[in-house]
Amino acid sequence: MGVFAGFLKFIQTTMTWPALYGWYHFLWLALMLGGCVLVFCLRKRITPRAVNYILLTMGVTLIVLEILKQLAFGFDFAESGAIISTFRWEFFPFQFCSTPMYLMLLAGIMRRGKVYEALIAYLATFALIGGLVVMIYPGDVFHDYILINFQTMLWHSSMVVIAFMLLCTRSVKFNYRTLLKALIVFVVMLAIALVMNIVVHQFNPDQTFNMFFISPYQPCTLPVLSIIYTLVPWIIIFMIYVFGFTLAAGIVLGLAWLC
Numbered sequence: 683m684g685v686f687a688g689f690l691k692f693i694q695t696t697m698t699w700p701a702l703y704g705w706y707h708f709l710w711l712a713l714m715l716g717g718c719v720l721v722f723c724l725r726k727r728i729t730p731r732a733v734n735y736i737l738l739t740m741g742v743t744l745i746v747l748e749i750l751k752q753l754a755f756g757f758d759f760a761e762s763g764a765i766i767s768t769f770r771w772e773f774f775p776f777q778f779c780s781t782p783m784y785l786m787l788l789a790g791i792m793r794r795g796k797v798y799e800a801l802i803a804y805l806a807t808f809a810l811i812g813g814l815v816v817m818i819y820p821g822d823v824f825h826d827y828i829l830i831n832f833q834t835m836l837w838h839s840s841m842v843v844i845a846f847m848l849l850c851t852r853s854v855k856f857n858y859r860t861l862l863k864a865l866i867v868f869v870v871m872l873a874i875a876l877v878m879n880i881v882v883h884q885f886n887p888d889q890t891f892n893m894f895f896i897s898p899y900q901p902c903t904l905p906v907l908s909i910i911y912t913l914v915p916w917i918i919i920f921m922i923y924v925f926g927f928t929l930a931a932g933i934v935l936g937l938a939w940l941c
Contacts, residue, residue, distance in 0.1 A: 687765060693754045693829045700824045700831055707820060714817055714839035718846045725850040730794075733853055737805075738790025740840055744783035747833040748775050754829055771891045776878065778894050779816060781871050782809045782841050796863075799854070803864035805841075806848035807931035813841025819905070849938045856939035861932050868927065872896065896920055 700706035721728070728736075756769040775783075782805060789801040816823060816838040823834045847853075854860050872894060879897035882889060892900040895907075902911040902919055911919055 687759075687763075690753065690757055690759075690765065693750055693827070694758075695828050696826045697828045697831065699826045702820060702824075706824075706831065706835075710835040710839055711817060714842055717839065717843040721843060721847045722850055725847075728847065728851050730853070733802075733847065733851060734790050736790075736847065737786045737802075737844070740844060741783055741785075741787030741790055744837060744840070745787065747829075747836065748780070748783060750829055751775075751833050754827055771882065771886075771889050774878075774891065774893065776875060776893045778871075778875075779809075779812045779838060779841065782813075782844070783837075785809075785867070786844065799860075800863040800867050802848050803854050803860045804867035806845045806854045807861065807864045807934050808868050808927055809841045810845030810934055811927060811930045813838040813845070817842060821905075845934075849934075856935050861928075861935055864931055865928055868931075869924075872924070896923060 752769075752773070752775070755773050756767060757765050758768045760766050785801050785805060789798055789805065792798045792801070816834075820834075820838075823838075824831055825834075875893035876896060878893050879891060879899070882891040883897070883899045887899070890900065891897065892903075895902050895904050896919075898916045902908055902923075904923075907919055907923065910922065
């Protein structure tokens with residue numbers, strides 16, 4: 683067996699498929715809450731430089747895990763033992779919850795300024811919503827691969843803890859300007875996802891490709907929106923999507939200000 687084949691078998695090691703609200707799910711909820719408690723206790727000791735180091739380290743970690751995830755999903759073994767490509771476009775790493783790994787890395791190496799402030803505003807608000815929703819209701823993110831289960835839980839729980847850190851350390855200001863900056867980043871990410879959805883559909887209309895779940899050509903599978911999808915035009919779904927996340931991000935800032 684070659685080195686790559688052995689490595690592939692290792693990252694495809696399986697476990698019992700975790701149950702929703704089972705021990706594995708509760709374990710990661712506890713780790714997430716523990717991380718938030720630790721951040722709260724250390725909030726006065728976490729300097730702006732430390733914030734950047736943490737963002738950079740987490741961004742690199744998530745990118746490495748994403749590469750391993752793509753390898754685990756992108757290759758498999760034929761009956762003959764030969765390695766075959768099984769890449770599926772729906773796993774392309776540009777979903778809503780994928781954006782923090784790029785933005786954490788970018789923010790971690792950037793100097794402070796308007797762009798930096800916009801990035802951490804997004805990470806403290808919109809990313810928090812995405813991570814928290816998945817941690818509360820993982821849906822279909824679990825798998826029988828140990829690596830994938832570890833990756834997805836670390837990924838989404840880190841989105842919550844990082845956001846909590848940015849809020850606790852007052853790295854972002856609690857005002858409408860922060861929400862506006864975060865919204866600009868969100869819209870940019872949405873625009874990139876929408877363009878990708880349209881371009882891929884033009885070249886391969888039979889391919890399942892639905893970044894941010896906002897493709898005009900694919901059903902929206904998000905909770906609630908999946909029901910509305912069959913009743914209204916796509917543009918209405920898109921507007922509800924943007925408004926819903928923006929409202930949730932605004933609520934996050936409001937609650938942080940009250941606390």
